[in-house]
Amino acid sequence: NAGVMQNPRHLVRRRGQEARLRCSPMKGHSHVYWYRQLPEEGLKFMVYLQKENIIDESGMPKERFSAEFPKEGPSILRIQQVVRGDSAAYFCASSQNLQETQYFGPGTRLLVL
Amino acid sequence: TQLLEQSPQFLSIQEGENLTVYCNSSSVFSSLQWYRQEPGEGPVLLVTVVTGGEVKKLKRLTFQFGDARKDSSLHITAAQPGDTGLYLCARLPHNQGGKLIFGQGTELSVKP
Numbered sequence: 001n002a003g004v005m006q007n008p009r010h011l012v013r014r015r016g017q018e019a020r021l022r023c024s025p026m027k028g029h030s031h032v033y034w035y036r037q038l039p040e041e042g043l044k045f046m047v048y049l050q051k052e053n054i055i056d057e058s059g060m061p062k063e064r065f066s067a068e069f070p071k072e073g074p075s076i077l078r079i080q081q082v083v084r085g086d087s088a089a090y091f092c093a094s095s096q097n098l099q100e101t102q103y104f105g106p107g108t109r110l111l112v113l
Numbered sequence: 114t115q116l117l118e119q120s121p122q123f124l125s126i127q128e129g130e131n132l133t134v135y136c137n138s139s140s141v142f143s144s145l146q147w148y149r150q151e152p153g154e155g156p157v158l159l160v161t162v163v164t165g166g167e168v169k170k171l172k173r174l175t176f177q178f179g180d181a182r183k184d185s186s187l188h189i190t191a192a193q194p195g196d197t198g199l200y201l202c203a204r205l206p207h208n209q210g211g212k213l214i215f216g217q218g219t220e221l222s223v224k225p
Contacts, residue, residue: 004155033211042201042217043156056212091155098211104155 002027004094004105012111013082021077021108025094032075033102034060034067037089046090049075082112117202117216125222129191134219136202137184143205145185147176150199150218159187192223 005024013019025032034046045059049069060067064082069075079086089109093102118137126132136145144163148156160169162178162185169176173196175188189196203215 031211033213035213035215043203043213043215045212045214048211059212093155093213095211099205101158101161102211102213104157106153106155109153 004092004103006090006092006105006108008108009106010109010111012113014113015083016081019079019082019086019110019112021079021090021092021110023075023077023092023094023105025075025092026096026103029094029096029103031095031098032069033093033095034075034077035091035093035104037091037107039088043091046077079110082110084112086110087112117204117214119200119202119216119219121219122217123220123222125224126192128193128223128225130223131188131190132192132221133186133188134200134221135184135186136216138204139183141182143182145178145182146203146205146213147185147187148201148203148215150201152198156201189221192221194223194225197221197223 007022030051032049035043036046037043047060047067048056052071064080066078089107091104091107093104095102120135146161147159149159150156160176165182166180167178173190177186199218199220201215201218203213
């Protein structure tokens with residue numbers, strides 16, 4: 001049973017470009033969470049999705065960031081018009097049900113030049 | 114705000130030494146989790162503690178949940194270079210779905 005998969009593992013973008021981060025949850029998991037880890041900071045929750053629905057986006061910046069988890073395919077975290085401050089490691093986690101163990105992917109390291 | 118404070122922030126020790134890292138909060142939590150994160154990877158769950166006063170052992174790692182459920186500790190006996198990594202505590206707040214709140218972590222380096 002494959003774990004949570006994220007791609008790309010590394011992403012370099014110039015300021016103003018768009019970044020798309022993908023997350024495939026573990027088989028049978030319908031709950032997906034995105035976290036961001038900035039240098040010198042801990043992991044911070046961004047958004048929680050269940051198939052086709054955003055349940056909690058309280059940690060997501062109001063502008064430029066969006067997330068989706070379509071019926072088919074991976075969850076996508078999209079960052080428009082990236083700025084240097086968006087450089088961070090973005091982790092996706094999945095769980096089978098709410099309040100159950102979250103399994104983390106290896107992360108996507110975004111570098112904005 | 115339900116913050117988790119971890120200490121120390123950095124710890125560098127020699128192989129074979131013992132160490133303890135701490136996770137504290139001003140509020141009570143129903144459960145607490147400890148994760149270990151290696152460089153370039155995502156966090157991996159080590160343990161979940163639920164009951165006040167609970168002690169769990171995982172090989173050379175001993176996890177303790179405070180009686181008042183406001184603090185937790187992780188003790189490593191005879192540390193090895195393979196223990197090197199970032200140790201994170203995390204909690205699930207009440208009535209806030211699956212949003213994990215993490216401490217800032219303890220960066221452990223074990224030198225051979």
